[in-house]
Amino acid sequence: MSKSQPLSYSTKQQVVLQLDKLNKIFNQGTPLENHVLHDVSLQVSRGELVALVGTSGSGKSTLLNVMGLLDVSSSGELRIQGHLTEGLTDPQRTQLRSESIGFVFQFHHLISAFSVLDNVLMPLMLRYGQPSKTQVEYAEYLLGEVGLTQYMRQPTNRLSGGQQQRVAIARALVSRPALILADEPTGNLDTQTADEVFELFERFNVEHRCAIVIVTHDPRISARCLRTIRLTDGCIVYDGASADLPSVLKVAP
Numbered sequence: 001m002s003k004s005q006p007l008s009y010s011t012k013q014q015v016v017l018q019l020d021k022l023n024k025i026f027n028q029g030t031p032l033e034n035h036v037l038h039d040v041s042l043q044v045s046r047g048e049l050v051a052l053v054g055t056s057g058s059g060k061s062t063l064l065n066v067m068g069l070l071d072v073s074s075s076g077e078l079r080i081q082g083h084l085t086e087g088l089t090d091p092q093r094t095q096l097r098s099e100s101i102g103f104v105f106q107f108h109h110l111i112s113a114f115s116v117l118d119n120v121l122m123p124l125m126l127r128y129g130q131p132s133k134t135q136v137e138y139a140e141y142l143l144g145e146v147g148l149t150q151y152m153r154q155p156t157n158r159l160s161g162g163q164q165q166r167v168a169i170a171r172a173l174v175s176r177p178a179l180i181l182a183d184e185p186t187g188n189l190d191t192q193t194a195d196e197v198f199e200l201f202e203r204f205n206v207e208h209r210c211a212i213v214i215v216t217h218d219p220r221i222s223a224r225c226l227r228t229i230r231l232t233d234g235c236i237v238y239d240g241a242s243a244d245l246p247s248v249l250k251v252a253p
């Protein structure tokens, strides 16, 4: 991996995310030790739309943070687009994250003083400084795709919750990542707005073939993802077709 070899949008590496016996132990070796993820192994390929479900405290956000290189695992292996992440330096992790992964959170973390367009461009500005004309055009195109062209020059605090989440989705896509990680992106929205936001994920999943892992408590949304992974106490208890999820596992959100 080097600065001159961008990793994003590689069509050769179909497996975008690979975890092998991953463990996460918070406060290891202290009285507050908490073993949250237990031998988690999974693989996500380009173009997949995966729901990550489980009761509160089961470890979904912890898993997403480790998968997104926002946190480190305690043991096990994590590969992003074929790159083994253990042993990378902090700058290498940052580079791999910014080239391969886009994030969408429940609370979108937009910068309210900045315009909608500048918020979308933020990941590129952090990486390259001043964005190029092509990058600005792509950000404008994405804002068109999420139906916000007319708000482009406005500060984000003038937008509704659903509109702000759509800005966050455009921001996650602006660096053309192979993987989108979304932590309860519709958790804060009413049903209709949640559906509209989820439809954007579906569309980008098909049109850009990015792999998407979406944490959700909403059974309507997980049912619309082809694949569901269910965590219980930090262990994968189901990984397969959403349609085949045993009803006993559907009960608790």
Ligand SMILES: Nc1ncnc2c1ncn2[C@@H]1O[C@H](COP(=O)(O)OP(=O)(O)OP(=O)(O)O)[C@@H](O)[C@H]1O
Binding pocket: 026, 027, 034, 036, 054, 055, 056, 057, 058, 059, 060, 061, 062, 063
């Ligand atoms: N930084 C941390 N330090 C110590 N323990 C943590 C930390 N972050 C999370 N935990 C613990 O890890 C466990 C899993 O938390 P996590 O936030 O991953 O759950 P979750 O499945 O995302 O829950 P929710 O659905 O409520 O968001 C919890 O017991 C939590 O207290």
Ligand SMILES: [Mg+2]
Binding pocket: 060, 061, 062, 183
């Ligand atoms: Mg969580």
